[in-house]
Amino acid sequence: MNQDRVSPSTAPQDRPSRADSNRRRILEVARTELLRNPDASMDQIARAAGVVRRTVYGHFPSREALIVAIADGAIEAIGEALAAEPGDPAGDPAGTLARHTLAVWQVADRYRLLVSLAQRSGTMEDIRDRLAPHREHLTELLQQGLDQGVFTSPLPAAALALVQEQVLFGLMQAVNDGFLDAEKAGPAAAVTSLTAAGVPASGANALVAQLPS
Numbered sequence: 001m002n003q004d005r006v007s008p009s010t011a012p013q014d015r016p017s018r019a020d021s022n023r024r025r026i027l028e029v030a031r032t033e034l035l036r037n038p039d040a041s042m043d044q045i046a047r048a049a050g051v052v053r054r055t056v057y058g059h060f061p062s063r064e065a066l067i068v069a070i071a072d073g074a075i076e077a078i079g080e081a082l083a084a085e086p087g088d089p090a091g092d093p094a095g096t097l098a099r100h101t102l103a104v105w106q107v108a109d110r111y112r113l114l115v116s117l118a119q120r121s122g123t124m125e126d127i128r129d130r131l132a133p134h135r136e137h138l139t140e141l142l143q144q145g146l147d148q149g150v151f152t153s154p155l156p157a158a159a160l161a162l163v164q165e166q167v168l169f170g171l172m173q174a175v176n177d178g179f180l181d182a183e184k185a186g187p188a189a190a191v192t193s194l195t196a197a198g199v200p201a202s203g204a205n206a207l208v209a210q211l212p213s
Contacts, residue, residue, distance in 0.1 A: 023059045025049050031070055035113040042066070067117050068126065074111035075130050081107050082134065093145030094199055098208050100141070101190040104168065108189075109182060112172035128165075135161050142197060152198030164193055 029049040033040045042063060046056045060066040081103040114127065139161040145151035146160075153160050171189050174180040180188065187208050194204035 019059075022049075022051060022055060026051065026056055026059055027066075027069060027073060030066055031073075031111065031113070034070075034117060038113060038116050067114070070111065070117075071114055071127050071130065074107060074114060075127075075134075077107045077111075078104055078131075078134060082137070091144070091148075092150075093141055093148060094150050094194060094197075094203075094207060095211075096141055097145070097193055097197060098190045098204075098211060100138075101168075101193040102186055102208075102211060105171075105186045105189045108168060108172055109175070109185065112175055115169055115172045116176055131165065135165060138164060145197060150199070160197065164196060167192055167196055 026045065026049045030040075030045045033045050033048050037044075042056055042060075043053055045066075046053045049056070056066075060069060082100060084103070115124075139157045142151060142160050142164070143157035146153065146157055151160075155163065168189060171180060171185060171192065175182050175185050190208045190211070191201070191204045194207065195201050199207075
């Protein structure tokens, strides 16, 4: 009679696994649905994910909480993308900036819906705060380039890093609004980052053209 009963030792292990799987699926589906339709409701996301509405709210008590969770995933992915970039023993700040921008753009393109959603929900400032560690790393790279004369700018490195960040946000919105082809946006972002740091456009284009897109 006890053969069909779930063992107490295995049940607690299975439940978190199913819950984590549901949460990951909801986040992935929400990212896709919101990119297609920024006004997609929690009900629509639940249906697309193949779960009931209560399951979605069990993981994310509000639409804002869901957006914040998507932002957390984006920031984590940015960290992983930058960590995967090899070091540069030659100390080439321009090449490093271009490679890092391309790596970040691959993440940004998947999460570009966040710009519109965050501005609507008022979480943009929170996203900027969460990007602080990456901005500090960018500041160090820009300072290296300024010290070497590779970059030229009237701005100090910290201010220039913030400008670089806003440029990427602007390019994400440009793709969202149809002003920029998504397939061309990665190289365009890298060239724009270099020129914003004071690299001549001809040199920026030549450098980015040599990198894998």
